[in-house]
Amino acid sequence: xxxxxxxxxxxxxxxxxxxxxxxxxxxxxxxxxxxxxxxxxxxxxxxxxxxxxxxxxxxxxxxxxxxxxxxxxxxxxxxxxxxxxxxxxxxxxxxxxxxxxxxxxxxxxxxxxxxxxxxxxxxxxxxxxxxxxxxxxxxxxxxxxxxxxxxxxxxxxxxxxxxxxxxxxxxxxxxxxxxxxxxxxxxxxxxxxxxxx
Amino acid sequence: xxxxxxxxxxxxxxxxxxxxxxxxxxxxxxxxxxxxxxxxxxxxxxxxxxxxxxxxxxxxxxxxxxxxxxxxxxxxxxxxxxxxxxxxxxxxxxxxxxxxxxxxxxxxxxxxxxxxxxxxxxxxxxxxxxxxxxxxxxxxxxxxxxxxxxxxxxxxxxxxxxxxxxxxxxxxxxxxxxxxxxxxxxxxxxxxxxxxxxxxxxxxxxxxxxxxxxxxxxxxxxxxxxxxxxxxxxxxxxxxxxxx
Numbered sequence: 001x002x003x004x005x006x007x008x009x010x011x012x013x014x015x016x017x018x019x020x021x022x023x024x025x026x027x028x029x030x031x032x033x034x035x036x037x038x039x040x041x042x043x044x045x046x047x048x049x050x051x052x053x054x055x056x057x058x059x060x061x062x063x064x065x066x067x068x069x070x071x072x073x074x075x076x077x078x079x080x081x082x083x084x085x086x087x088x089x090x091x092x093x094x095x096x097x098x099x100x101x102x103x104x105x106x107x108x109x110x111x112x113x114x115x116x117x118x119x120x121x122x123x124x125x126x127x128x129x130x131x132x133x134x135x136x137x138x139x140x141x142x143x144x145x146x147x148x149x150x151x152x153x154x155x156x157x158x159x160x161x162x163x164x165x166x167x168x169x170x171x172x173x174x175x176x177x178x179x180x181x182x183x184x185x186x187x188x189x190x191x192x193x194x195x196x197x
Numbered sequence: 198x199x200x201x202x203x204x205x206x207x208x209x210x211x212x213x214x215x216x217x218x219x220x221x222x223x224x225x226x227x228x229x230x231x232x233x234x235x236x237x238x239x240x241x242x243x244x245x246x247x248x249x250x251x252x253x254x255x256x257x258x259x260x261x262x263x264x265x266x267x268x269x270x271x272x273x274x275x276x277x278x279x280x281x282x283x284x285x286x287x288x289x290x291x292x293x294x295x296x297x298x299x300x301x302x303x304x305x306x307x308x309x310x311x312x313x314x315x316x317x318x319x320x321x322x323x324x325x326x327x328x329x330x331x332x333x334x335x336x337x338x339x340x341x342x343x344x345x346x347x348x349x350x351x352x353x354x355x356x357x358x359x360x361x362x363x364x365x366x367x368x369x370x371x372x373x374x375x376x377x378x379x380x381x382x383x384x385x386x387x388x389x390x391x392x393x394x395x396x397x398x399x400x401x402x403x404x405x406x407x408x409x410x411x412x413x414x415x416x417x418x419x420x421x422x423x424x425x426x427x428x429x430x431x432x433x434x435x436x437x438x439x440x441x
Contacts, residue, residue: 026249035249043323051330119246127247141211142244148213163204167237174240 017046020063023144024070030139031074032081033128041077045070060153067146067154071136078132126176134169137162200230210237268304 024045028038048069056065127135140146152159201220208214224230276293
């Protein structure tokens with residue numbers, strides 16, 4: 001980052017992008033629930049980091065700075081979407097893509113893959129219903145494997161608050177999932193998009 | 198019984214708690230905490246079911262996949278329609294072979310053009326955006342530098358003005374002192390001249406007075422002499438007249 005900041009070195013910046021592109025894109029996908037928007041947000045995050053490279057304080061960790069920039073972009077995007085109550089074709093396509101991603105992982109039988117994909121879809125939807133402050137902590141700790149101390153640095157809040165939000169987030173998530181799973185119609189009818197695969 | 202806090206349980210569940218054994222011991226003997234932990238563990242397990250693939254460049258390939266799917270649908274529809282409406286003696290394999298190559302070529306060209314166009318548009322957009330940001334950045338930097346230079350110049354000009362004013366004040370004070378000294382000298386010369394003139398005038402007046410007194414005395418003597426000279430003259434003729 002120092003080379004980017006002081007010498008505007010494009011190669012160093014390309015290295016930073018290749019190192020952090022996937023984590024940032026994953027974070028944005030988990031936060032927004034939409035891989036297309038997440039891709040745009042990840043690009044925007046790196047463009048913003050480059051534009052604000054002079055403001056970066058070398059005494060802090062670069063990753064903290066980058067997570068913070070990406071999260072702020074996600075918050076802005078979520079607010080924008082909330083204002084517009086946007087339901088576009090992109091979102092529908094994203095549902096399909098998210099379904100594809102659900103089954104891409106494991107060495108499971110087709111039935112198990114289908115079941116897991118459906119669960120993944122429900123988890124994604126439940127996570128999107130959680131308030132942003134809980135979702136952020138869950139995504140950073142559970143999916144991106146940041147320590148509670150690191151999350152506290154990124155969000156600039158005490159570590160105890162991070163843990164408290166994590167506990168509350170998990171509680172609310174489990175309640176949401178239980179409510180959804182208890183609905184017999186949804187339980188017996190697998191997702192249409194996953195069946196198409 | 199003191200239960201660990203929710204924050205401690207979170208640290209424990211994510212392997213960040215220092216006293217794991219104590220927590221485990223408490224958990225083994227506490228139904229209430231077991232229920233809480235089970236609740237959270239269910240949520241954590243559920244979270245694991247949402248997997249993401251390793252971030253591929255989704256945006257750039259998706260249109261290609263869409264176009265390919267659309268082309269295949271059209272191909273299948275055309276093939277089906279052809280089979281339905283064509284005379285039965287026509288061989289479907291021959292028809293397929295006839296149209297397959299041309300469709301393949303056109304599809305390939307179309308996909309290639311679409312991919313190139315998408316790629317170009319995306320990167321042009323990115324480059325334009327980046328260029329605009331860099332330009333704005335440099336503009337801000339330039340403005341900051343200009344403000345710094347202007348500030349430095351103004352400070353230097355103020356310092357120079359202050360120095361010149363100080364010099365002017367000093368030279369004016371020196372000149373004023375010199376003028377006062379010259380005026381003092383001139384006044385002293387005038388005073389001494391006036392005193393000399395006064396002394397000379399007094400001397401001359403005294404001389405005139407002395408001379409006048411002498412003249413008056415001489416005149417008085419002359420009058421006295423004249424008076425004494427006149428008396429004999431007046432007695433003589435009287436006697437002379439009497440004698441006659």
